[in-house]
Amino acid sequence: MTNPIFWVGVLTLAMIYSSLAMALNVESGWGGMWDLGIAGLLAAGSYCYVILTSDADLDMRFAPELSMWVAWPLAALFTGLVAFAIGAPALRLRREYFLITTLAFAEIIRQLVVIQADLTRGTLGVPNINRPFDSFVTGRDYNYVLLGIAVAAAAVMYLVTRQVGVSPFGRTLRAARDNEAVALALGKRVNRMRIKTFILAGVLIGATAPVYLFYIRAVSPQLFAPGITFTVWTALVIGGIGSIRGGLAGAVVLIVFTEAVGLIEVDPAHINILVAIEPFLVGLLLVLVLRFRPDGLFSERSAFGAGNRPSRDSAGDSRPAGATQGSGG
Amino acid sequence: MELVLDTVRKTFGGVVAVDDVSAVMPQDKITALIGPNGAGKTTLFNAITGFDPPDRGSISFGDRRIDGLPPWRVAELGLIRTFQTPVGFTTLTVRESMLTAATPHFAETPAGALGLSRRARDHERTAEARAEEITAELDMADLLDVRTDELSAGDRKLLEFARSLMAEPKMLLLDEPAAAVAPANIGRLSQLVRRLCDERGLGSLIIDHNLSFLMQIADEVHVLDRGALLASGPPAEIAANPDVMRVYLGEDKESDGSPPEAASDTVEGAG
Numbered sequence: 001m002t003n004p005i006f007w008v009g010v011l012t013l014a015m016i017y018s019s020l021a022m023a024l025n026v027e028s029g030w031g032g033m034w035d036l037g038i039a040g041l042l043a044a045g046s047y048c049y050v051i052l053t054s055d056a057d058l059d060m061r062f063a064p065e066l067s068m069w070v071a072w073p074l075a076a077l078f079t080g081l082v083a084f085a086i087g088a089p090a091l092r093l094r095r096e097y098f099l100i101t102t103l104a105f106a107e108i109i110r111q112l113v114v115i116q117a118d119l120t121r122g123t124l125g126v127p128n129i130n131r132p133f134d135s136f137v138t139g140r141d142y143n144y145v146l147l148g149i150a151v152a153a154a155a156v157m158y159l160v161t162r163q164v165g166v167s168p169f170g171r172t173l174r175a176a177r178d179n180e181a182v183a184l185a186l187g188k189r190v191n192r193m194r195i196k197t198f199i200l201a202g203v204l205i206g207a208t209a210p211v212y213l214f215y216i217r218a219v220s221p222q223l224f225a226p227g228i229t230f231t232v233w234t235a236l237v238i239g240g241i242g243s244i245r246g247g248l249a250g251a252v253v254l255i256v257f258t259e260a261v262g263l264i265e266v267d268p269a270h271i272n273i274l275v276a277i278e279p280f281l282v283g284l285l286l287v288l289v290l291r292f293r294p295d296g297l298f299s300e301r302s303a304f305g306a307g308n309r310p311s312r313d314s315a316g317d318s319r320p321a322g323a324t325q326g327s328g329g
Numbered sequence: 330m331e332l333v334l335d336t337v338r339k340t341f342g343g344v345v346a347v348d349d350v351s352a353v354m355p356q357d358k359i360t361a362l363i364g365p366n367g368a369g370k371t372t373l374f375n376a377i378t379g380f381d382p383p384d385r386g387s388i389s390f391g392d393r394r395i396d397g398l399p400p401w402r403v404a405e406l407g408l409i410r411t412f413q414t415p416v417g418f419t420t421l422t423v424r425e426s427m428l429t430a431a432t433p434h435f436a437e438t439p440a441g442a443l444g445l446s447r448r449a450r451d452h453e454r455t456a457e458a459r460a461e462e463i464t465a466e467l468d469m470a471d472l473l474d475v476r477t478d479e480l481s482a483g484d485r486k487l488l489e490f491a492r493s494l495m496a497e498p499k500m501l502l503l504d505e506p507a508a509a510v511a512p513a514n515i516g517r518l519s520q521l522v523r524r525l526c527d528e529r530g531l532g533s534l535i536i537d538h539n540l541s542f543l544m545q546i547a548d549e550v551h552v553l554d555r556g557a558l559l560a561s562g563p564p565a566e567i568a569a570n571p572d573v574m575r576v577y578l579g580e581d582k583e584s585d586g587s588p589p590e591a592a593s594d595t596v597e598g599a600g
Binding site for chain 1: 378380399400401402404405409410411412416417418419420421422425426428429430432434436437438439441442443449453476477492493496
């Protein structure tokens with residue numbers, strides 16, 4: 001119905017959001033840290049990459065014109081550093097207090113980008129981001145290269161986050177999320193583990209940032225409004241928070257659905273109505289998923305060997321008259 | 330080695346929850362801490378385990394001062410506590426909960442997760458074998474792959490105990506292990522605690538309301554009343570102490586001197 005290039009772009013975006021959702025899942029799904037500062041970390045990684053690679057003739061105060069292959073890992077590390085700076089104070093808080101603090105930090109980062117105009121070009125933004133391989137492949141064909149990069153990034157993200165999830169580290173993270181007091185009583189350094197996880201998520205988001213820039217091609221502060229954080233969260237919730245594949249599946253469903261809504265053919269006079277109901281349709285999708293699959297498309301339960309849900313009765317009755325059976329005492 | 334409390338005091342606002350308690354609890358003995366509701370038993374537990382550090386006084390385990398240490402550090406030194414309400418790691422299976430208790434710090438970092446070392450893998454394998462051994466010993470091997478929030482209250486209690494053993498404790502601090510346990514099973518529970526402690530050379534400090542249970546297994550009993558230590562001694566002596574009677578009854582009505590709960594429960598509980 002539309003040309004394939006359009007869908008290549010949609011899939012590229014879906015892969016980028018998948019990567020972000022999988023990174024978010026490590027800290028929020030398993031770590032229990034409800035981070036609303038994804039946009040801020042993405043901004044930190046993006047601007048680090050942009051500044052390190054920008055052309056000197058853009059008149060930015062600091063333009064080392066590094067190779068993108070050097071700048072990419074540096075952007076990831078820098079974002080990890082920013083995550084540490086945010087996490088150190090914010091992780092003293094819990095739950096909604098943590099959540100609102102991370103949201104505030106993300107806005108602070110965005111405002112800093114605007115204010116530090118001689119370093120970031122402020123609201124002017126930076127056009128023509130350097131992209132890998134664009135001297136070999138040009139024009140529309142480059143979209144396929146971009147899709148390849150995004151798929152590779154998502155694949156690496158999947159492998160890394162899955163390894164974290166199935167490792168003893170991931171298990172202890174989930175344990176501390178479920179019951180911090182018990183984890184402490186077993187000698188777990190809960191705070192230290194959480195800050196490390198927060199930094200890890202920062203590094204992963206920072207590593208995704210350049211891919212996002214390759215796709216967007218130009219960067220400006222308004223890209224990093226909180227909306228992007230909520231899209232990543234919606235993708236993760238649809239896919240299944242705490243699962244291993246959830247972020248991947250959720251982002252594909254959400255982004256493809258959102259873009260497909262834009263393709264509905266309506267009378268040109270009604271196009272603004274369609275635009276207006278688009279968020280409504282996305283909300284409806286979220287409600288329907290949560291109504292019929294409350295744990296998301298993939299659940300944490302299915303990801304971690306708890307097997308099929310045994311009925312409570314059979315779990316109780318199959319016990320021989322054990323030492324502490326029952327609740328009579 | 331022993332757990333030593335020296336004039337430990339803890340106040341909340343104007344209320345003195347623990348009032349200059351001094352006691353010595355040998356690491357290879359089972360010590361019971363009893364007292365009516367609000368006597369300060371759990372507060373004392375929280376003070377020992379670092380969850381709620383004392384205002385004054387000192388707590389030491391072996392030759393180390395432990396008051397003021399964070400809970401995870403106290404646990405690392407071998408003092409492993411359980412909780413009154415056995416919630417546990419709700420979404421983890423019994424197996425995962427057991428393994429979590431045994432996971433060493435070096436495996437609990439992102440780097441440890443990504444480049445899982447041979448050492449960590451070996452550790453994991455040993456822990457897995459121990460988890461199976463302990464659950465078999467506690468007669469709950471069939472529950473290994475059941476999620477904690479799907480266990481019965483009694484099984485969660487048992488898991489609380491099993492998980493603590495996985496952490497290789499030097500001394501267990503059990504907060505009301507007999508609560509929510511059917512009276513008919515109290516006898517088995519006390520035998521189990523006794524046997525596991527004896528086999529492993531483990532000591533424990535046990536809080537409970539169930540006097541028959543404590544009298545069966547404790548080597549030494551401390552009685553708390555309104556934050557202060559009222560009496561200490563072997564179970565038989567405590568059971569005959571008129572002060573203890575008064576605390577449990579409100580006033581001294583009975584003449585045979587044994588606490589009423591103990592008197593009525595011992596017979597059926599021992600079975």
